[in-house]
Amino acid sequence: MNSNIWVLTSANAVTIATTLILAALGALFTERAGVLNLGVEGILLTSAISSFLAADSSGSIWVGLAVGAAVGALLAGVHATLTVVLRANQIVSGLALVIFGTGLANFLGKPAEGKTVATIIKPMTFGPLTRIPVLGPIVFEHDIITYGTIALAIGSAWYLFRTRPGLELRAVGDDPATVDAQGLSVARIRIRYTLLGGALIGLGGSWLMLAQSAAWHQAATTNGIGWIALALVVFAGWHPVRLIFGAVLFGFCLRLPFTLQAEQITFIPSAFMQMLPYVATLIALIALSRPGSKNLRGAPKSLGNPFVRDER
Amino acid sequence: MRAPFRIIFEQRSDTPKYLTALVPLVSVFAALAAGAIFLMSTGYSVSETYSNMLQDGFLSSRGITDTLGLSTVLICMGVSAAFAFQMNLYNIGGEGQGYLGMIGGAWAGLALGPHLPSAIMIPALLVIGAAFGAAWIFIPAFVRARLGTSETVTTLLLTYVAASLVNHFIYTPNSYFRAPDVTFPMGRTVPDSAKLTAIGDTRMYPTFFIVVALAIFLYWLVKRTEFGYRIQVISDSPKAAHYAGINSRRTTMQVMLISGALAGLGGATLIVGEFGKLDPGITMLGYGYAGIVIAALARNNFAAIIVSGILFSGLRVGGDKLQITTSTPIHIGVMLQGAILLFALGGEAFRRYKIRAVRMQAVAQ
Numbered sequence: 212m213n214s215n216i217w218v219l220t221s222a223n224a225v226t227i228a229t230t231l232i233l234a235a236l237g238a239l240f241t242e243r244a245g246v247l248n249l250g251v252e253g254i255l256l257t258s259a260i261s262s263f264l265a266a267d268s269s270g271s272i273w274v275g276l277a278v279g280a281a282v283g284a285l286l287a288g289v290h291a292t293l294t295v296v297l298r299a300n301q302i303v304s305g306l307a308l309v310i311f312g313t314g315l316a317n318f319l320g321k322p323a324e325g326k327t328v329a330t331i332i333k334p335m336t337f338g339p340l341t342r343i344p345v346l347g348p349i350v351f352e353h354d355i356i357t358y359g360t361i362a363l364a365i366g367s368a369w370y371l372f373r374t375r376p377g378l379e380l381r382a383v384g385d386d387p388a389t390v391d392a393q394g395l396s397v398a399r400i401r402i403r404y405t406l407l408g409g410a411l412i413g414l415g416g417s418w419l420m421l422a423q424s425a426a427w428h429q430a431a432t433t434n435g436i437g438w439i440a441l442a443l444v445v446f447a448g449w450h451p452v453r454l455i456f457g458a459v460l461f462g463f464c465l466r467l468p469f470t471l472q473a474e475q476i477t478f479i480p481s482a483f484m485q486m487l488p489y490v491a492t493l494i495a496l497i498a499l500s501r502p503g504s505k506n507l508r509g510a511p512k513s514l515g516n517p518f519v520r521d522e523r
Numbered sequence: 524m525r526a527p528f529r530i531i532f533e534q535r536s537d538t539p540k541y542l543t544a545l546v547p548l549v550s551v552f553a554a555l556a557a558g559a560i561f562l563m564s565t566g567y568s569v570s571e572t573y574s575n576m577l578q579d580g581f582l583s584s585r586g587i588t589d590t591l592g593l594s595t596v597l598i599c600m601g602v603s604a605a606f607a608f609q610m611n612l613y614n615i616g617g618e619g620q621g622y623l624g625m626i627g628g629a630w631a632g633l634a635l636g637p638h639l640p641s642a643i644m645i646p647a648l649l650v651i652g653a654a655f656g657a658a659w660i661f662i663p664a665f666v667r668a669r670l671g672t673s674e675t676v677t678t679l680l681l682t683y684v685a686a687s688l689v690n691h692f693i694y695t696p697n698s699y700f701r702a703p704d705v706t707f708p709m710g711r712t713v714p715d716s717a718k719l720t721a722i723g724d725t726r727m728y729p730t731f732f733i734v735v736a737l738a739i740f741l742y743w744l745v746k747r748t749e750f751g752y753r754i755q756v757i758s759d760s761p762k763a764a765h766y767a768g769i770n771s772r773r774t775t776m777q778v779m780l781i782s783g784a785l786a787g788l789g790g791a792t793l794i795v796g797e798f799g800k801l802d803p804g805i806t807m808l809g810y811g812y813a814g815i816v817i818a819a820l821a822r823n824n825f826a827a828i829i830v831s832g833i834l835f836s837g838l839r840v841g842g843d844k845l846q847i848t849t850s851t852p853i854h855i856g857v858m859l860q861g862a863i864l865l866f867a868l869g870g871e872a873f874r875r876y877k878i879r880a881v882r883m884q885a886v887a888q
Contacts, residue, residue: 249675253861289865292869293865293868293869297868297869297871297872298532298872298875298876299868299869299871299872300868300871302613302675303815303819303864303868304865304868306615306815306819306864307816307819307861307864307865307868308861308865309812309861310812310815310816310857310860310861310864311858311860311861311862311864311865312861313857313861314854314855314856314857314858314859314860314861315854315858315861317852317854317857318565318852318854318855318858319565321852321854434683435680435683438676438679438680438683439680441676442676442680445673445676480691480695482687482688482690482691482694482695483687483691485687486683486684486687486688489680489681489683489684490680490684492676492680493662493677493680493681493684496672496673496676496677496680497662497666497670497672497677500666500670500671500672500673501670502670519532
């Protein structure tokens, strides 16, 4: 076995981690505001196909990314309307979004089947840095969105823990009654971050399409990444920087089956390798929920509860 | 600038009966109207799409019997979802538990061989399929009851694992489940004694009546027994349940395992019915996900699930035939399912609250 496949898998892990970080960051902002959006998988799919169609008809990747993010915010807006304004059950609303989004994406994607985007986002070049063995391909062969995403995650941690609006956001997720007593609108803050979260998830879906697969494979385009992103938020203890490490780890699990297959390593049946990311996520989730786990301390205390002030 | 009106939500002390029936009904029509606008804006014919769906799903004799036939598995998936949902346990992995039910049913059919009579084979397949479904939810149920691990994500993740398992059993050469002597990978058919015959000239199987009876039995179980009462108390107030000495952990396990078994049973009905073998095509059909919508639309009422299950089945049957009869993509069927659920959720607010718009001055006074 040569060391190349591990380098290749690691490099690919960073690539797929970009979508995971963007989607998980979107879910994290939403959840920090106290809103659980299980619709990530549906938003990813719909924004992926929307960005494909937009990029295909406009000829610009950037238009594609912008449309994908806007569609993500739009679907999250449906969730916000139902759960924040109309106080519907957040879990069921999120699931409805997955089902609706999957149907919508497949409907819109029918003309796109078998087509590829003409131009995809290209990796940046760092000259000689890329040629460094091992480190080169893992660290210096990605596109601007990947680097931007990592910077965004770090910036989000600063925003969340070091700024006034970040404090308000955390307070809305933990103790909305106090925020309300301060004279701030709980509903407005929750809607704002649900929309922002949707836009980030949408960006993740668009990037997945325009930088990675560049072809529409119906539901297999995302293949459960949205659910892994949701688990990743728990795994990271609702902390944006820890998302980066978790995403690379899960990204590695997601890419490993393909690499092993390409290298014709077949002593493990491929079906079992395909289970790996989901099983790994499951084990991580269970391990983190054991009593006394530090991870759950970051969990927003009123996550999933609609805020109802006593009306006069 | 502030809006001149404020929206006021007033909790209803008791909900009028007519609203309980009206809200789901209006949701269905609202979703169909939204779908019509969507179809128009994407350049497909609304009247052609809907009239074909209605004809092929409900009005033609082939259509209505196909709808009742498909509703068998959908009602099963619906009661599976509702059984967990009623206790605020969100088992959304009915899809995967259904695959396991198919694996279990197919395994039982092949292993018990061709010599046993149908009277033993059919019940055995259904029971073993249900047991496989329950086994597949065991880990999420156990960690939910013991550690409080959220069952939503765990049950869903296992669906992807179950899909890989089904593919493994069919695509691996010399697999027990794979048809020998055929180069094309497909499942080995269970013996005839393990299969029911369709009713008359239709694609409906007697399992339809079993499943309808089961839904009515569950309705009775939840409304009229001590077990049902326990579920009710825990879902209304976990604290009250604790003080009343109800063992929530055990009830959580029981409810989730039953939910998994019901989904497994749904998978097994496909083996004794139209499939007759383990078929990887099942992973494309999303019956388990439809079950979530069916349960939510029926507000977890087991009797109402029979109605919403048949309704959704008709949408599917009519939607799937669109490919043959029109140019509209069949995915409009799934989209409408999601839209109906979204509208039903929004409609819930009107059932639970009196919603009024009030002038700002009036509020200030």
